[in-house]
Amino acid sequence: MAMQLDLSQASVMKDEQGRPFIVVRDQGKKKRQHGTDAVKSHIVAAKTVANIVKTSLGPRGLDKILISPDGDITVTNDGATILSQMEITNNVAKLLVELSKSQDEEIGDGTTGVVVLAAAMLEQASDLIDKGIHPIRIADGYDQACEIAVAQLDKISDEIAFSKEDTSNLLKVAKTSLGSKIVSKSHDQFAKIAIDAVLSVADLERRDVDFELIKVDGKVGGALEDSLLVKGVIVDKDFSHPQMPDEVKDAKLAILTCPFEPPKPKTKHKLDITSVEEFKKLQDYEREKFTEMIQHLKDSGANLVICQWGFDDEANHLLLQNNLPAVRWVGGPEIELIAIATNGRIVPRFEDLNAEKLGTAGSVREMTFGTTREKMLVIEDCANSRAVTVFVRGSNKMVSSLYY
Structure with missing residues (x-):
């Protein structure tokens, strides 16, 4: 059931700043739609949503510029x-939005196509309703x-063989999906990156x-081709000391989630220092504990x-x-x-650290970016080669953020 306002008694007025607004009189004349009229109004809403994304469909689809209430700009053709x-x-238009989200989560592509197809089917259903066919019969x-x-699709479909050695068919599939994206000019490189990552x-x-x-x-920085x-893993951190x-x-990594500091009492406490000697004793104690912890690590x-x-x-x-490189404030x-x-x-718990709990990597290095001081940590040739990182470069934040 849908609600529709009678705008025949409406008038356009302007506020003190000259901005127009509509005044609808006789609010008691609201009309409630029932039966076929309500169904067809929902179909119109679904078609409206589909028409918005329809122009972004296919190899000649155009990008949309989206501006959020906060002023953030997004350029995309992803449905x-x-x-x-x-x-x-x-509510029916919201269903189409959820349909597109489900397609994105389950399949990863075709988010625009499913919305356009669903709206086209609803449009055909509207013609059938006009002929007196009940919506349940149409759904059946x-x-x-x-x-x-x-x-029929199962009958005419072909099974495409692939292996880790022969990825030619997978490359064609990936290029097709990337053909309408911003990376289309570098789709050969990005298709290979995607396939290598998945395999x-x-x-x-x-x-x-x-x-x-x-x-x-x-x-941000560089070109898309620099992706x-x-x-292994890339961490947006650098070594703790320049x-x-x-x-x-041949890195042996101690991965700590405990604070790297001297032990503290678990109860609330306060330490009163009344002289320089006491402060020096505290410093000596901390230095001694840090030295013990570093020796434990080594x-x-x-x-x-x-x-x-x-x-x-x-x-x-x-x-x-003690020649022991470290990285701090690494996220969970x-x-x-x-x-x-x-x-x-x-x-x-620092006391539980032993050789069996160390991770291994062939190389851990800092990666720099042009003339900037920004650095990131690259952990490569890891013991478990199944963890990979796709590192995207782009001329601005919008381009590089489209893919992560």
């Missing part, structure tokens, strides 16, 4: 992205037509792909520390003196990815 940023109130007919179409994490025997093992990251696939080496070969065989929390300059200086998701990629164990 799911366009519909998700629209403010829609009609569509179900039967779907079964016939699926059976790296895929379990071909079980026909399963764990997309959680594929991290997509980006950095690359890293067989004098630490830029690269660590005894375990670690030559690189990944810490979820920060540590003060005293600890940082001692790590540098990155910590988990590093542990998966390096086959390491996350250590929540």
Whole structure:
């Protein structure tokens, strides 16, 4: 059932700033639609949504410029992205938005096509309703037509063989999907990146792909052609001290989620320092504990520390003196990815650290970007080659953020 206003008594007025608005009189004359009229009004709403995204469909589809209430600009021809940023109130139109989201989550492509197809079917249903056919009969007919179409597609479809050695057919499929995207001019490179990433994490025997093992990251700068696939993890951090080496070969990683600091009482406490000697004693105690912790790290065989929390300059200086590179303030998701990629164990209690819990990587290096001071950490040649990172470059934030 839909609600429709009678605008015959409406008038256009302007406020003190000259902005027009509509005044609708006689609100008591609202009309409620019933039966066929209500159904057809919903069909019109669905067609309106489809017409918005229809021009972005296909190889000659055009991009849409979307401006959010906050002023953020998005340029895209992806149906799911366009519909998700629209403010829609009609319930049937909302169903089309959810349809596009489901298509994006389940298949990853065809988000515009399903909306246009659904609206076209509703348009045909409108003609059938005009002929007196009940909507339930029309829905049953569509179900039967779907079964016939699926059976025919199964009959005429070909099984495309592929393997990790022969990916030519997969490349064609990927290029088709990328043909209407911004990366279409570099679709050869991006198709190869996508296929290499999927095949790296895929379990071909079980026909399963764990997309959680594929991290997509980006950095503003460079060209799209500078994008690359890293067989490992990229972390938006650098080594904790500028004098630490830029690269660590044959890295043994201690992955800590506990604070790298001297132990503290678990109860509330307050320490009163009344003299310089007491302050020096506290400094000596902290330095002694930091030295013990660093020695524990070295005894375990670690030559690189990944810490979820920060540590003060005293600890940082001692790590540098002991030739033990470290990275601090690494986020929780990155910590988990590093542990998966390096086959390491996350250590929540420093006392539990031992050689068996260390992760291994062939190389951990800092990656710089042109003349800027920004750096990122690249962990490559990991023990578990199934964790990969797609690193996207772009001339501005909008381009690089489209793909992560």
